[in-house]
Amino acid sequence: MTRLRTILLPPALAIVFAALLCAVALLISGDSPITALRVMIGQIGEGTTAIDIVNSGAIYYLAALAVAIGFQMKLFNIGVEGQFRLAACAAAIVGGALVLPPVLHTIVIIVVAALVGALWAGIAAVLKAYRGVSEVISTIMLNFIATGLIAFLIRPDSFGVLQGNNISTNPIEPSGQFPGIPFGSSGTLFGMVFLAAALGLGYWFLLNHTRFGFELKASGESPTAATAGGVNARRMVIIALVLSGAVAGLVGLPELLGRDVAYTLTSPQGYGFTGIAVALLGRNHPFGIALGALLWAFLDKSALALDNVGVPREIVLIMQGSVVLSVVVAYEIVRRYELAAEQRRVAAQLREPAPAPVEVSS
Structure with missing residues (x-):
């Protein structure tokens, strides 16, 4: 019962708290929370919204998995942004330059993206493991370096091609693209959605059913205890950040291989x-x-729908921030409640009188 409460109560509290905050924000702006909710839910059945939500969700899922791998070891890989952008740029350059059979061409592009992301994160990993440099500082700096490197790589005198007012890499041939599933007027589901789901399953299996997953979580909980148990902490730092970077390198591929087929200066960021x-x-x-x-x-898709009915799209940013804040607060409240409950149970057991000794007749 306690375990179930710990799992279900925080999300429930977060939803209630976020809903209240969003309702207050809407009322302050002079809009009706009920109208906003109706518009947000109603948009799902319109046009390509439902497919777009799943496609965007897959991209966010990959980015979050990359971050979560580092979080398991209390490592904050804030460099996912630079890792995925540089990886997407390099994969687009390689993919546009090669002519290979279908499937093989796509696999090569995916491998290149993962390797570039891993190598870029590996710089921060080595600095952390051997010099004690904070991964937060190093990955932030690497984000800026990645931005400059991308601008250099897709210049017309490097690997870029000038197309109107924009610069892009050479387009990837159809043999290198990742085919999606068309749903007619409802849009096309990115094929990379299924790869993202497979990576999620792999992440779950890795954490819960492998020795590496156990060592990863143990190192995050207590590096000292893990080291005493024979875990190489330096090795775990490097593997965790490199693995995080490899997953981050795939973040830009759903759009690159499923829609854009080239990397440009205006390719999605953030x-x-x-x-x-x-x-x-x-x-x-x-x-x-x-x-x-x-x-x-x-919520991203809701911004346009709300704007169409006169509700400021900035309300969506308030909603997203409120949701994150609500989750953090709700889990902390439940954690403290469970801790206090456990302390009361221990105190009650200590107050119970010890059982009387049993006399044994001779």
Whole structure:
């Protein structure tokens, strides 16, 4: 019962708290919370909204998984943004330059993206493991370096092609694209959605059914105890950050291989930072992250729907921030309540009189 309460109560409290905050924000802005809710729910059945939510959710899911892997060891990989952008750029350059058979071409692009993301995160991993440099500082700096490197790589005199007022890499041939599932006028589901789901299952299996997963969580809970138990803490730091970077390298591929087929200066950004919020929403659990990713994508799409009925789209930013805040507060409240309840149970047991000794007749 206690375990079930710990699992179900925090999300329930978070939903109630977030709903109240959002309702207050809407009332202050002079809008009706009921109208906003009706518009947000009604948009799902319109046009390509439902498919767009799933597609965006898959991207957020990959970004959040990358962050969650680091969180398991109390490592804050804030460099997912730079890792995914640089990986997408490199994968687009390689994919546009190669001519390979279908499937093989796509696999090569995916491997390149994962390797670039892993290598970029590996710089921060080595600095952390061998020099004690905070991964927060190093990954932030690497984000800026990645931005400059991308601008250099897609210059017309490097690997870029000038197309109108924009610069992009050479387009990837159809053999390298990841086919999706068309739903007619409702849009096309990215094929990478299924890869994201498979990675989520792999993440769950890794954490709960492998020695590495046990060592990863043990190192996060207590590096000293893990080291005393024979775990190489330095090795775990490097593997965790490199693995996080490899997953981060895949974040840009759903759009690259399913829609854009080239990387440009105006390619989407910000997924890495959103992944941090989604990982917090999902409490680093693969199923919770999936729900958080879909919720975040749903709120993203709601901005336009609300704007169409006169509700400021900035309300969506308030909603997203409120949800994250609510989850953090709700889990902390429940954690403190359970701790206090456990202390009361222990105190009650200590107050119970010891059983009388049993006399044994000779």
